Every structure is written in C-alpha cells, then in structure tokens.
Amino acid sequence: MKRRTHFGFVLVFSLISYLCLCSAFYLPGLAPVSFCEDGSGGEDCQTVIQLFVNRLDSVESVLPYEYDVFDFCKDMKETRPSENLGQVLFGERIESSPYKVSFKKDVKCQTVCTKNYQKTNQENVAKLDFLKMGMQLNYQHHWIIDNMPVTWCYDVEDGQKYCNPGFPIGCLVTSDGRAKDACVINSEFNKKNTFYVFNHVDIKITYHNGASEGWRGARLVAATLEPKSIKHADDKHPNCEGGTPMEVPGVFENDVAITYTYSVTFEENNEIKWASRWDYILVSMPHTNIQWFSIMNSLVIVLFLSGMVAMIMLRTLHKDIARYNQVDQADLIKLPPTKEKFSIPYEDAQEESGWKQVHGDVFRPPRKGMVLSVFLGQGTQIFIMTFITLFLACLGFLSPANRGALMTCSVVLWVLLGTPAGYVSARLYKTFGGEKWKTNVLLTALLCPGIVFADFFLMNLILWVEGSSAAIPFGTLVAILALWFGISVPLTFVGAYFGFKKAAIEQPVRTNQIPRQIPEQSFFTKPIPGIVMGGILPFGCIFIQLFFILNSIWSHQMYYMFGFLFLVFIILLITCSEATILLCYFHLCAEDYHWWWRSFLTSGFTAVYLFIYAVHYFFSKLQIVGAASTILYFGYTMIMVLIFFLFTGTIGFFACFWFVNKIYSVVKVD
Template structure:
C-alpha cells in the first residue's frame, strides 16, 4: 500500500493538474530579477520611491568600436556617485552604469534647471585636452545612453518618409565641417550654420510618462515611457539660465576662454493607455523589420521543404530499392554492383587526424546545447532587453556547466576512431578552442585598455573568467571524458577491410572542395537576413529583441545543415568516395566562411568605422564568432551524416 501511495502522487492525473494549477497561480506574483515594477507617489511612503533617479551608461558611436565611460568626457558629474551592481554580461559588453546629477522628484515639473558649468581656460593644457576629447566625441557622433527606472530615455524624431523613429540614445553634439556641410544631428537645426564649428547639446527637455495606477487596489503610479529632446543653447546668464538664445557653438580652434552650462527641463505626463508590461513597445515598434523577418522565414522554409523532399526521395525510394535489390542478390552479383554499396568495407575506416575531429565535435556539442538553451530562454522572455546583460551571462554560465557533454562526446568518438592517447584528447578538448577564444579576447582587451575604453574588461573579471574555466569547466570536461572512455567505442554496423579500397577518378562536382563550398551556401541563405540584424545590434548599437524569429531561424539552420550535408554525403558515397568523416564536418562548417565574407562586406558597406584600433577590434571579435559558428555548424553536419551512414549500412546485409 505504501508503494502504491508513493506511485500514485507523481502519476495520478489529478495530482499533475493540481500541481500545474499551483505553479501557474504562483507565477502571477513572480517577477524576473531586475524586471519588478517600481511604484512612485507624490509623497514618499513605505515601498514607494519619490525620487526619479536618472542613470547614465557608456557612450558609444557607429563610427568607432571604442565605447567610453560617462566620466571620460567632461560632463557634469554626480557628487554622490554610486554604481549599481553589474552582472557578468554587462561587464563583458562594456556597460558602465552610474548615477547622474540629473535629479528630479515624481510629478514635479521643472524648467531650465542648471546642472553645472564647465569652464575651459586657454592657458590650461588640461582644459585643452578635455575640450579636444569632447570635440572628438562630437566629430565621431558619440551617443549618450540614459536610463530611468531601468528603461532607456529615448530620442524620438521624424525621418524623411514621415515615420517616427525612437533611438535609445542621443548625440553629445555635432559638427559643421569646413565646407559648411552639417554632419549627423546638425541637420535638424538650420541655425547650425557656422563653418568648422562644433555644437554641443548642453540642454535636454525630458518628458516622463506614467500610468496613474489604481489607488483602490493599492497600486501607485508607474513609469511607462521617457523621452527627451536635445538642444544646444548658449546661456547669456550662467547663474540664472533662461534656456533661450543662440546655439552653443564651439570653434574648432581653441583661441579664447569658454564656458558651457548644462541645463535640463522635466515634464511629467499621465498616460493610462500604456501599461507597465508593454512599456517597451513604443521603442520596438519604431524598428520596422517584422515584414522582412517573415520574408526571411518563408524563404528559409522553402529551402528546407526542398531539401526535405530530396532527402525523403533518397531515403524512401532510392535507398529502399537499392537495399532491397542488393540483399536479394547472390554474392557474385553483389560484387558487380557499383556505388555506395561497394564501399561498405571502408566507410567506417577511422579518419585522419581523428584526435582533432573528436575535439572539435566535443566542443561543438557544448556550443550547440548552450545555444539551444540560451535561445529557448530568450524566446520565452527570460532574457529580454530590459534584463541587461542576461543573455551573455546565461551563455557563459551554460558553457561553463556543459563541460561534461563536451568531454564525453570527444572521448567516445576518439575511442571509436581507435585512438589511445586519451590524456592528450582530454586536454585538447578542455583547452584548445576555449584557449584560442581567450587569447583572441585578451589581445582585443589589451587594445581596449590602451585606448582607455570602457569596454575593457577589468583584471578582476578576467581572473573570474579564468576561475570559471579552470575551476568548473575543465573538471567537468574531465568527468565527461572519464565516462566516455569507460564505455566502449561505437560499434560500426559493418566490418572494415584491412586493405583500403582504391577510390575511382572523381568528377568535378564529386570532388571534396567543390562539395564543401556548395554545402555552405544553403545554410547561409537561411540566416543571412537574420545575420544582418544581429550585426546591427552589435556594431550599430541597435536594440535586438526578436528572439522568437531567431529561435525559429536556429531550428531552420539545424535542419538545413543536416539535410544539405546528408545529400552531399550520399552523392559522394555513390561516387565510391568513402572519406566522409571530415567532409561532413567541413561541408556544413563552411557556412562560417560565408559568415566571415558577409562580415567583411558589412564592414565596408554598412559601417563608417574609422581608425586602426576599431578595425582590429572589429575583425578580432568577428574571428571569435566565426570560429564558434564553424564548430557549431560542423558538428550538426557531422552527426547528421553519422546517423545517416549508420542507418543505411545497418540494414545492408554483408557477409
């Protein structure tokens, strides 16, 4: 009876229903870390915040890969500066959030409030350096990034076709060059007309929208949007500014003393049409890429359906008939057959450099599982843009914890290939690919350190990453390798001949290199549109939020890599070329080469990056992405072919 009672609880449908109902009901009061709503009221009370704290983040530019902290520029600083705690992802992405001197109370409108005045003396070399750095920032169109209630303060403006665009950043200033041509934000004001002159945006009109809440239920007001309008104003009275006058111009030549007064105005507006849960929508709607995304998805689905039809035809018709006819023949007639059936004695011959292949496949398994779980969590909304740095933190933590599958797969395949140097295999699995990535990352970080960029990872964080790698990932890899070597290698379904069969003369299309080059085209065709938006989010500092599309494209990429590699593997086996181990890995892995070519095209056609440091950083980080993508796609192709070859030869009757 006791055993029946124990079994009844987990298996009874009523118990499952009640458990599900409990979980669902409890989720209504659950908020993700950093995403819990904050209530505001006019009079400070318990659990509510009266002051609206404005935070400042790093400044970046589309013309430079080097971001800088807010304090690197000579702006007004908070006297009681403090930094909120940052997760690993924020540190790796170079986010540096700190409090600002822009302080205001909820529903307390203010007009033309002075923040500070910055003076520049012509006789001070330090002031000259500060002003030159500010001018360089305006010349390269560096952008402020301000935050209120974990929400970006956006600059909304109308573009040429009448569409409203909201940018989660606004420029620090702009430049009118020597020819009198305004650059970047200088085109918005006709008063910016002096040649060879900088205009600094030293005044902002901030508008904060709030939902009034429901006082009967004890719900106070919540902030639902924050916008601003940057302006350049030369204040006639620095002590009592009126925020009226000509633009604040800074000549290119520093020949006289200069004062820049920073001011702000803030207005609170009630808007009950926007709910707190959907307060990011006005930013995301201004990014009109949904139609392009659906076009990309439909294009990829057509490719997948085509490949699926081809594979189904091969598997269900050609292979089925070939196997049935071969099994009905006697031994003499079977020896006269040609094609994939004649290489059954060589198809499972261990490949050359099996050690390196097994290491790549172990690392590829680790990357595949990490990517799948990360995208799934992002698709479910756990890694939204509001939860800053969560995506990178999740990916790094998952990679560290997935050392066991990497060690197991690498050891098991290496043993299948007949390898005996198990110590070398384990060490290479734990250190080869992560070591290459870390060395590249460290070299890029040295450049960031030299340039004084905020994206430079602190030494303590590098030590923490190494501790995660050596203290958790490496031991888990050893554990996985132990269980992998403990088990016997994967037994092939047919015997391998002692003497290798001679491979006949191959046509151009069945040679290795043309097949590998053609194999990467279809998978890349499924992802290149999505790749454009990913590169935009990384290098053009645009917000990426379409994780549902990304997860769907990920599934399509996996299917396309698998089917394209299986098709080419079948054609090569029909040509009696049994060297399929490395070819299956390189066929789908060659998609990474197309990714690199596209990244080069994106650099020269879409970006306006200037400077040797920014160029080296771009290609250095791109090489990391290409290596990870190469291992990832190559692993998909290999295991697809491995399953395919085992499947067809396991049903082939061979004495």
C-alpha cells in the first residue's frame, strides 16, 4: 500500500512538472487575429496591420525612454492601447507608429520623414546630442506587430541564430577607431569618432494561411527586420539598395539631414502554427540545458539535506526517545509519581540528549516578539502570493505575450492576501504573550509595505527628474495607495481580529519561570556562524536561476521558463526548511534554546547572499554608467532583497516551529 501511495505521488508530481514545463502560452484571453487583403476585410478579418512602438532601453543604462523622447518620425494620429497596472509599473509606453502596413501589400523603400538638424539652432543641437547619447549607450527599439515583438535575427558563434526582440538606434566608432556594439557587423562603419544611424528597416512578415484549414484569412506567425544605415541623396526618391552609410559626425560642424525609410515583404509559411509562433524567438535563447543543470544541482542539495534530516528524525531522535522512555520508566519505579519527566539522572543520557534538557525553556517567548510576528505575517503574505503567481505562470496564464500580467497578478494577490498576514501575525504575537494588539496590526499592515513604498517612491523621483518613461504617473501612485489603504489594510485588520480571537497556540511542554543558563557554545553553534552557514545551501539552489531572472530585469532578455522557476521554488522551499531544521537540532542539542529568531534568520540570510550576488552581477555582467542608473539598480535591488528575506525567513521559521513542536510533543510531560 505504501509503495502504491509513493508511486502515485511521484506520478502526480511528474505530471504537474510536465504541465508546468509545457509552453502553453495562449491559454487565457489571447485570441488569434485574422488578416485579409484590401477589399475582402470585415469585422472578423482586418486589412491593416498596426505596428506599435514601445519604450527604448539599454543594457548600459537603467533609464528607459519613451519613443517620442527621441527625435524619430511620429504618427500624426497617435493612439495608445490600454495598459494594465503591470505595464505601467514596468514603465512600458506603447503607442502607434508612423510605419503603415497593409496585409500582403509589399512596400519598397517608403519614406517616413526627414529630420533636419541645423548647427545654429540650439533645439536641433540638443535633439541630435540626445540621439547620439542613445547610440553611444546602445539604446534599443522595441516594435510590436499583432502583440508579437518584431525581432532582429542574426547569426552568432557556432552557426546558431539569435533573435533579439529589439534593434539598436545606431552605433558608434570611437575616436581610436574601435567599433562598438552593432558597428562590428559592417566593415563600412570605419570612420573614427562617427555615429551611424540605422534609418532604414527591411521588415519581413510571415503568415499562416487558413484557406486549407477552414478559417478565413491568415494569421501572423513571425515578424523580423534588418536595420540598415543608408544615406539618401534625395528624400523624395530614396534608394535603399545600397550606398554610403548615414553618418553623424561626433563633432557637430555641418547641418545634418536624416531620412527614415522602410520596406515590407510578406511570406507564407503554413508549417508554423499560430500557437507556437513565439518558438523561433525562445528557441534561440540557449537556456534549457543550463536550466536542467540548475535543477539537477538543486536536487543533489535537496537529496543531501533530506538524507541528513531523515537520519536525525529516524535514527537519532528515535534512539533518543527510546532511551528516554527506558530511563523514564526506571525513574518512575524509583522516584515518587510527582517527579516530572526530563529529569534524567544519567550523565550519558544527558550528553546524548541535550535537546531534552531545555524542555522548560524551548518555548520561552523570544525577544522583540512584536517585530518577529510582523515579519512572519508579511512573509506569509509574500509566500502565498509567490506560490499562486508562479503556479499560474507555469500554466501559461502569465506568458510574455500577455504584457504586464505577471506584475498585475502579483500586486492584486498581495492586496487581497492581507487577511492571512494579519491572522498569522496576530496569532503568533498572542502566542508570544504580547498584549499590544493595536500596535501589532498597524505594524503588520504598514511596516514592510511602507519601507518598500518609500524606496519605490524615491526611485520614482529619480526617474521623474531624468525624464524616464519608467516614472510612474502620479495617478497610478494614488491608485496604488488606494489599493493599499483601501483594501489591504482593512483585510489585515480582519485577519488580525480572527487571529486575536482564537486562543494562543498550545505548546507541548510548560515553560519554567527561571531561564536556564546556556552553556559555553562552540564556534559552529554560536548564532552568527550558524546563521551565515544556513543561507549557503538555499542560495546554491537558486543562483543559476537567479542569473536568468537578473538578465530579464536588467539586460532586457525575455524570461519564459516559468516551469523551471516553479520547480526551483519548490526546491528552495524544501532546502530552506531542511537546512533550518538541521541547524535548529544542532543548537538544541548544544542546549541553546533561543531558536525563534535564529530559525527566521538562518534561512533569511539567503537574502544577504542574494544581495552579494547582485553586487557581483552589477560589476561583472552589466555595463551601466551614470550615478542615476547605479542608484536605481541598488534601490530596486534592496526591494528584492527585503521581499526575499521575509519570504525565506518565514519558510525556515515555520519549518523549525513544526519540528520543535513535533519532537517535544513525542516526549510530552504528563
């Protein structure tokens, strides 16, 4: 029967893992759009393909900018699609473009506009200088067709093709003749101290025809482009077949005219299905093999910890309890019936069973119990939010195609999960013997969210000053405050009401009135070394996955491996629990009963390693320049570290809380 149960558990877990790893990107609310040629369109079939432009960003700067900030061609009838909360928080600013595309209507070297810059006009000088800054920092365009990124695909080493969901404004050849960024792709980009503007794009749109499948029109399955730098002698009759590159001198000595053009071609490909149209982008990102290595590395750590915990639970504790029961039976024969358990007169039993010697102090309320209960309440809220968000993401509900959905889901869940935060905080605070319930519920509702909001607001001020598109509008900030104080805070009060209404958590043993003196501890059982060691193994499970997450945030790469992320989340959960249980057991055996805070800080110290890794990533992987970008990087990193600290600390605390209650309830005092 046990084998069948174990096999069933493995089968269910494998099925869930398989479903999470599947690329089910279009489950919710993303219906395909059909396109038809001019004259045959209708409500169910569009003829015009909208090309939208998104914000421009760079790996050398944290500051993104709207398309309109740069002096590009603009749509005279500019429209903006509706944006969700997540898009606004991420700073996405999508708007219509001046590039007009009709289905199956090829365009050859069409002029969009011409921008003239006169050296005597200060406004022109400022606009051209800002454009040069964008090329120097390698700012990237991000265009969208049919809710799909327009990609620039090019060959990389080992004969592989990489599809980048963006393309640069231009590039720079430095004063010493060194070609930077995209300037290495063309040998004609060789003039020193010169910028080359990519003012022409060849767009190729691939579609799947539905004539043979019973549905009308066609569906777009790919959109790629190739940027080019071409100097047009005549802007009314441009020639896009070749010519000299569009040069912008580093020193503005003569007037400059930049003509922007584009070409569009269509290609039919019925082998690519609409549901898998993102595959050509995702396959070019070589993450899968490294992700499996990360999973196997994490599983080895989990198996090691599981073996250690099993050895303690099944052998050491079982032997301790059996020996205790034998000694206790002998005591009951020799001593009066009122003699309490745990008074073991045998020195060898005391040496091997040190954890039983502190039974009268192990549930003594911790110092700063108010702060600990507040942290645990917030950590519970973050844990539930993270679990639900990742589970929905790995099922495809929060795919990259549904922009901003991940952040929107996280914020909404956090707001609605105020009740468990208030309940857990109040219940534990009451267990600790606290009586200031008003202070407890206010701190639970305001302390950690207030720190995050204050940091976020300061970062937003910097973005406002720099004129970045990532700056959150004032109305959105008011909406966030309304969600916080109008929904989350009242729900926290509701949870705290039920938490204080219930009785305190019953402890399996009584607490002595006089605290027991803690003996001299060895180096490894002292608080700081134990806490520092406790965060190493959990961090070892996540550091590879963390690299890809940081890449998606700061290097603007696309993250889609939510199935792997969900599995790593489960592994992190197990690792934090087992590492904390192991260290908690060793500390109790050393007769150190201060485990409340230590259990929280042991796994919570993983956040310190996260911060150290973020610092290493900043100096080794990024090319960020400027004080504002540096402050923004570390400001947002501190928010991540605080959230991760509460999350991992809560996992370790409740694992240790369960463990301590379990072992002391087995040898419960009568």
